[in-house]
Amino acid sequence: MSRLEPIVEPLLAWYEKNARDLPWRHGVTPYRVWISEIMLQQTRVEAVKGYFERFMQALPDVESLSSVEEKRLLKLWEGLGYYSRARNLKRAAALIMERYGGALPRSRDELLKLPGIGPYTAGAIASIAYGLAEPAVDGNVLRVLTRLEDDHSDIADAAVKRAVEKKLRAVIPQGRAGAFNSSIMELGATICGPNGPPECLCCPLRSLCIGYANGTAGDLPVKAAKKPRRIEERTVFVLTRDALLAVRRRPARGLLAGMWELPSVEGRLDDAKVIEAVREFGLAPLRIAPLGDAKHIFTHVEWHMTGWRVTVEEPLEKEGLEWIDPRRLQGDYPLPSAFRAYLTLWEQL
């Protein structure tokens, strides 16, 4: 029925020999699989490794995750990006405690009900942790299969992904679902990668690959062009009084939600406007000095920042700012890397 049947045994044999030694492949438990899969969403393996080990030390089980203070959780996630993943983990952990007695549910459908778990992650947990014959189609799998079949469909089209899930579901080997799903992703992460030409001469599927035969593999998959980022001007303040630095928490929704930040306002302000803006924070500026420009690129927006160091008097009573010893930044405050340029400047002062 399916043309994919022939890939199963070669992939399993290749994976057996060539699987990378990754932290989450040791002592496999549903919890470890879950955490690693969330961390790996849109994130490179090399970036995840250190975070995973530290996270497991700090929050070794569903219960500890369900009750962790959000600030501590975000600190553990600091630098990984897509911070809603961390908040969704905690929400899901609380649901798992309430509804499932602290054990992750064992079916794709139940997993899909948990925040942060979509079709890919549900399939990955179901197959890798529980051995269920469920597909787990991510970017690697789409790349491998479009090359294998010389398929020039736009993989941004959801129908393409559904079709791949259907084809795979038909050939997932009973009892080896986890290894099979992992093997396709592993091939896509190593031999059949996204950057530069695939290393087809090492590929266990070469003799089956139409993209290789037709010389098109390196041009696949086809992806629609992304729309350009918008540019946002921001003015960032390094506000100090005595030896203290002002930070504040970002809103609970939107970009960098719930993270801490250096106070900042929209637009590029000159020195007069800087003084005005600082007064609106309820502060009386004593000295101001420009800190230069910095740029930070997000997926969908680009911050062009201008920094100012402003020394102020004792603040009037005003909500919103926290005055902290900057030495505590490192240990206690989850700060996105967008502000790194100005924090580095601070350290040098």
Add this chain to the structure above:
DNA sequence: TATGCGTGGCA
């Protein structure tokens, strides 16, 4: 269905 959501590595 399209868009918002981070970061760092690499060509």
Add this chain to the structure above:
DNA sequence: TTGCCAAGCAT
């Protein structure tokens, strides 16, 4: 330097 993009999900 710039652009691309990596084991996606929520809305």
